[in-house]
Amino acid sequence: LAAPEVPGRGSTALNLFQWTWSSVAAECTSTIGPAGFAYVQVSPPQEHIQGTSWWTSYQPVSYRLESKLGTRAEFKNMVDTCRAAGVGIIADAVINHMTGADAGSGTGTGGSAFGVDYFPGLYDGSSFNDCRSNISNYGDRYQVQNCRLVSLQDLRTGSNAVRDRIAGYLNDLLSLGVAGFRMDASKHIPAADLEAIKSRLTNPNVFWVHEVIGSAGEPIQPSEYLGSGDSHEFQYARNLKGYMDGSIAGIRGITNGLLPSDRAGVFVDNHDTERDGHGTMNYQWGQKYLLGNVFMLAYPYGWPTVYSGYKFTDRDAGVPGSTATRVPDASCSNTAVWTCMQRKPEIKGMVKFRNAVTGTAVTNWWDDGSNHIAFGRGAKGYVTINNSASAVTRTYQTSLPAGEYTDLVSATGTRYTVDSSGRFSATVPQYGALALAVGSSTPVDPGEPGTN
Ligand code: AAO
Numbered sequence: 001l002a003a004p005e006v007p008g009r010g011s012t013a014l015n016l017f018q019w020t021w022s023s024v025a026a027e028c029t030s031t032i033g034p035a036g037f038a039y040v041q042v043s044p045p046q047e048h049i050q051g052t053s054w055w056t057s058y059q060p061v062s063y064r065l066e067s068k069l070g071t072r073a074e075f076k077n078m079v080d081t082c083r084a085a086g087v088g089i090i091a092d093a094v095i096n097h098m099t100g101a102d103a104g105s106g107t108g109t110g111g112s113a114f115g116v117d118y119f120p121g122l123y124d125g126s127s128f129n130d131c132r133s134n135i136s137n138y139g140d141r142y143q144v145q146n147c148r149l150v151s152l153q154d155l156r157t158g159s160n161a162v163r164d165r166i167a168g169y170l171n172d173l174l175s176l177g178v179a180g181f182r183m184d185a186s187k188h189i190p191a192a193d194l195e196a197i198k199s200r201l202t203n204p205n206v207f208w209v210h211e212v213i214g215s216a217g218e219p220i221q222p223s224e225y226l227g228s229g230d231s232h233e234f235q236y237a238r239n240l241k242g243y244m245d246g247s248i249a250g251i252r253g254i255t256n257g258l259l260p261s262d263r264a265g266v267f268v269d270n271h272d273t274e275r276d277g278h279g280t281m282n283y284q285w286g287q288k289y290l291l292g293n294v295f296m297l298a299y300p301y302g303w304p305t306v307y308s309g310y311k312f313t314d315r316d317a318g319v320p321g322s323t324a325t326r327v328p329d330a331s332c333s334n335t336a337v338w339t340c341m342q343r344k345p346e347i348k349g350m351v352k353f354r355n356a357v358t359g360t361a362v363t364n365w366w367d368d369g370s371n372h373i374a375f376g377r378g379a380k381g382y383v384t385i386n387n388s389a390s391a392v393t394r395t396y397q398t399s400l401p402a403g404e405y406t407d408l409v410s411a412t413g414t415r416y417t418v419d420s421s422g423r424f425s426a427t428v429p430q431y432g433a434l435a436l437a438v439g440s441s442t443p444v445d446p447g448e449p450g451t452n
Helices: 021-035 054-058 072-084 141-146 160-175 191-198 234-245 251-255 287-298 345-356
Strands: 013-016 039-042 088-093 097-100 152-154 180-183 207-210 230-232 264-267 303-308 362-367 372-377 381-386 392-397 403-406 415-418 423-428 432-437
Touching: 013 021, 021 039, 021 072, 021 345, 072 088, 088 160, 160 191, 191 207, 230 264, 234 251, 234 264, 234 287, 287 303, 287 345, 287 381, 287 432, 303 345, 345 381, 345 432, 362 392, 381 392, 381 423, 403 432, 415 423, 415 432, 423 432
Parallel strands: 013 039, 013 303, 039 088, 088 180, 180 207, 207 230, 264 303
Antiparallel strands: 097 152, 362 372, 372 381, 381 432, 392 423, 403 415
16 A cells, blocks of 8 residues: 555655646656655645635635646646656545535535535535534544534545545546545544545555554554555654754664554645644754755655745744635745755655665664764665754665765755775765765766756
């Protein structure tokens, strides 16, 4: 069930939060495909309530593919364009609920009418669970799976009629060529219901990654959901923040007690955690944030997703310039708005690194007991991460074959010579990193200047 490896491209994903379908398509061709990403996760594509907040995307009105991010035709063009660039689309599937009961009634982004218990031609009162109040206690399994998440009308996923509707939606996306799904709010749907829905798909083996926010002491845990997909491992992101904020010398302990590597989706942050203080880093951490991404991409644990959104000013506000029915196209030349992580030399270099070292284990671990670590990936690659405020010069012991390597991280084209004993010397800048890999480090790859 793990995220399928694309031959020669690994399986690394990029989450383009609130990017329109047209802008994702253009970015697949210009950057994402050439950088070596295997997947792009996009925001929910179904019709939703109108409004300028980003989270309108998470209030479905119907399963028509008419959203603030684009039309059905634009979605289809994105899937085709990305596939031609070697990149699969992972759609964010919001199937736990429809609109908020507190949102009342209105018209969705595709023109469909909606209201409480009212989704004409799709759902009615019989389609929703009997608990009509909001979840207040995450310690109560019944509440979490039958009551309303922040007032969102909770679909009766135990019923065959509802399962058929949901499967119909996912099958429509599969027919357009979608490669996988991020399953929103899986904690709020019994695992058996999700398995029953998945069995109705035209491809019941399609890749799913569940959003189940693991939390000590809660009755519902990510491991319950592994029967129908992988699960995002939120604790990885929280641990990563802890190490980056303190000392990274012990960062190999990051996976202690977590899901098995081949079942865990990992990320430095996502669209919720970056803005909610859910214990992760976000782009505002600057260089440390990039170093966190470097570590995630260098270290062999889990299925990594690089996150790329917009520079938010408050929790709820959508992309600047959004209207009730449309989000402006993303543009990486508009650096005041878009973070464009996928264009940072550190990220592009490390995606290449990860693809180059696939299948190798950690070797030659070294740390200074504080904030400088270095390790190899077999005889294929070697990385050093300096999470301190001073540059460090030293000689590193690798298992790399002797030769000349170009640093993949800095985009300066700096070359290093590994001697016949596998050693090389380097100066790693403050809050900097350096990565060498057989193949992708040679010949010289200076990156794309001026794109970060
Ligand atoms: C909006 C308005 C609401 C209004 C509603 C309906 O904000 O005021 O009532 O519309 O009109 C997004 C936004 C919501 C938005 C919603 C619909 O975030 O603000 O509501 O769209 O437009 C729980 C769920 C998890 C969910 C998360 C936000 O379990 O599935 O809440 N994430 C997904 C999406 C998210 C989206 C939805 C689901 C809905 O990624 O963007 O909402 O489709 C604990 C629990 C978690 C729980 C969190 C937050 O987590 O364990 O299960 O997540 O609390 O309540 C530490 C702890 C950890 C804790 C965490 C956060 O890490 O260890 O246990 O802190 O406190």
